Amino acid sequence: MALCGACTVHVNGAPARSCSTPLSGAVGKRITTIEGIGQTKEASLAVRVVENDVPQCGYCQSARS
Numbered sequence: 370m371a372l373c374g375a376c377t378v379h380v381n382g383a384p385a386r387s388c389s390t391p392l393s394g395a396v397g398k399r400i401t402t403i404e405g406i407g408q409t410k411e412a413s414l415a416v417r418v419v420e421n422d423v424p425q426c427g428y429c430q431s432a433r434s
């Protein structure tokens with residue numbers, strides 16, 4: 370349903386939700402995933418996600434007390 374944004378990738382530099390993007394919409398375009406951001410300033414986000422065991426979307430996570 371493309372509600373959480375956890376699957377966001379860049380398609381030709383623009384954000385797109387990969388779970389709702391048809392493959393035909395990606396053919397021939399430059400796709401960048403969170404793993405592909407390398408040493409850019411955005412890489413710190415990927416590091417923090419891994420360090421904190423962030424769930425993909427949190428839909429099934431229980432609330433914190």
Ligand code: FES
Pocket residue numbers: 370371372373374375376377386387388389426
């Ligand atoms: S918006 Fe794609 S997995 Fe949530």
